[in-house]
Amino acid sequence: MRSAPERGPHLRFELARTGTRMNQHITASQEIADPTHAQPDASQDVVRLVDLKRRFGQTPAIDGISLTVRKGEILGIIGRSGAGKSTLIRCLNGLERPDSGEVFIEGREISRLGERDLQPLRRRIGMIFQHFNLLSAKTVEENVALPLKIEGRPKAERLARAAELLELVGLSEKAKAYPASLSGGQKQRVGIARALAARPALLLSDEATSALDPETTRSILTLLKDINRQLGLTILLITHEMEVIRSIADRVAVIDAGRIVEQGPVWSVFADPQSDITKSLLGAIRPQLPTELAARLLPASGAETILRVDVAGEAASGPLLSDLATSVPGAFRLVHGGIDYIQQQPVGTLFLSVPGSDASHLADVITFLKARQARVEVLGHVANPV
Numbered sequence: 289m290r291s292a293p294e295r296g297p298h299l300r301f302e303l304a305r306t307g308t309r310m311n312q313h314i315t316a317s318q319e320i321a322d323p324t325h326a327q328p329d330a331s332q333d334v335v336r337l338v339d340l341k342r343r344f345g346q347t348p349a350i351d352g353i354s355l356t357v358r359k360g361e362i363l364g365i366i367g368r369s370g371a372g373k374s375t376l377i378r379c380l381n382g383l384e385r386p387d388s389g390e391v392f393i394e395g396r397e398i399s400r401l402g403e404r405d406l407q408p409l410r411r412r413i414g415m416i417f418q419h420f421n422l423l424s425a426k427t428v429e430e431n432v433a434l435p436l437k438i439e440g441r442p443k444a445e446r447l448a449r450a451a452e453l454l455e456l457v458g459l460s461e462k463a464k465a466y467p468a469s470l471s472g473g474q475k476q477r478v479g480i481a482r483a484l485a486a487r488p489a490l491l492l493s494d495e496a497t498s499a500l501d502p503e504t505t506r507s508i509l510t511l512l513k514d515i516n517r518q519l520g521l522t523i524l525l526i527t528h529e530m531e532v533i534r535s536i537a538d539r540v541a542v543i544d545a546g547r548i549v550e551q552g553p554v555w556s557v558f559a560d561p562q563s564d565i566t567k568s569l570l571g572a573i574r575p576q577l578p579t580e581l582a583a584r585l586l587p588a589s590g591a592e593t594i595l596r597v598d599v600a601g602e603a604a605s606g607p608l609l610s611d612l613a614t615s616v617p618g619a620f621r622l623v624h625g626g627i628d629y630i631q632q633q634p635v636g637t638l639f640l641s642v643p644g645s646d647a648s649h650l651a652d653v654i655t656f657l658k659a660r661q662a663r664v665e666v667l668g669h670v671a672n673p674v
């Protein structure tokens with residue numbers, strides 16, 4: 289089992305200082321502290337899990353997970369079906385008891401508390417679900433106000449809070465409607481408003497956009513990001529879709545078979561995935577060579593060599609291609625690719641075609657790109673790239 293060190297701002301710093309290749313596995317002992325980046329303050333952790341374990345019969349659903357969710361951040365947890373995501377979330381709100389390990393919510397250990405002591409703590413955690421879980425016999429407004437009714441709040445206060453939250457999620461005109469008359473996206477907006485009613489410290493989202501179409505998914509994710517920014521709300525987002533992580537998470541933890549296999553800032557995990565699971569989850573959203581060109585690739589030498597060049601951070605923000613053209617005389621052409629921005633960080637993949645008749649020219653191109661911290665892979669050869 290490989291270790292899963294957390295990558296932080298030091299990654300970029302280290303790359304800049306030492307020219308280390310991006311795909312090198314950074315271990316804790318290799319980390320170089322960035323003096324400009326203050327250490328996270330542990331008192332600001334909304335959730336802290338310490339070596340959490342939970343098994344069902346012979347199946348370890350959670351197999352030694354330690355992680356923190358910091359105040360105000362959006363942490364994404366991604367994994368395949370059966371990886372242990374929902375079990376993890378249930379351990380956080382006390383619905384599941386871990387076999388061992390500790391669960392701290394706002395600094396308080398909750399895993400051994402009785403039901404009575406758990407109740408007030410559960411109010412600190414709002415939750416949204418894939419299938420919304422609204423009460424069909426109650427109006428939108430009543431659904432939103434429900435957590436406050438359970439708390440015994442007066443009606444006027446409940447209605448005022450519901451109105452405020454419906455405004456926040458853009459559904460004021462639906463206050464008196466029933467859930468059956470709403471679209472999926474509107475139902476999830478009601479779910480979000482209800483989850484926020486009791487002013488929680490943490491919002492848990494378990495596949496909250498999985499039942500929605502891509503456009504509605506985007507609008508719900510935008511709403512969650514806005515709420516995170518406006519209210520400083522901490523969000524723990526569980527998903528099996530990397531696109532969801534890319535859209536709104538600050539950090540991501542990849543889990544498989546109940547363990548964290550990789551974690552770090554989203555842009556860095558996207559730029560340089562370490563584990564096979566992460567690469568496979570990134571799958572289709574990683575840039576690929578156009579199929580028409582991929583179909584013509586030959587393993588042996590052809591007239592041109594096709595390179596995949598992955599760049600991130602500083603390597604992606606400089607004038608890489610014009611510097612290549614100036615520094616390494618000889619032709620090359622860009623056949624596909626571009627630069628994307630994840631958390632304001634440039635992350636990109638360029639597919640270059642280099643004339644293959646002169647092996648030393650190709651070697652010079654690769655050496656130049658690697659010296660600029662790009663990751664370079666020879667994909668194959670083609671008779672003609674266009």
Ligand SMILES: Nc1ncnc2c1ncn2[C@@H]1O[C@H](COP(=O)(O)OP(=O)(O)OP(=O)(O)O)[C@@H](O)[C@H]1O
Binds near residue numbers: 369528
């Ligand atoms: N109550 C239970 N009884 C027995 N096995 C369980 C129980 N809950 C979960 N498991 C098992 O624990 C493992 C993790 O399940 P979990 O529901 O946490 O996965 P998940 O990552 O949420 O999957 P999905 O993406 O399909 O929702 C699975 O092997 C599952 O079969």
Ligand SMILES: [Mg+2]
Binds near residue numbers: 373374
């Ligand atoms: Mg699940």
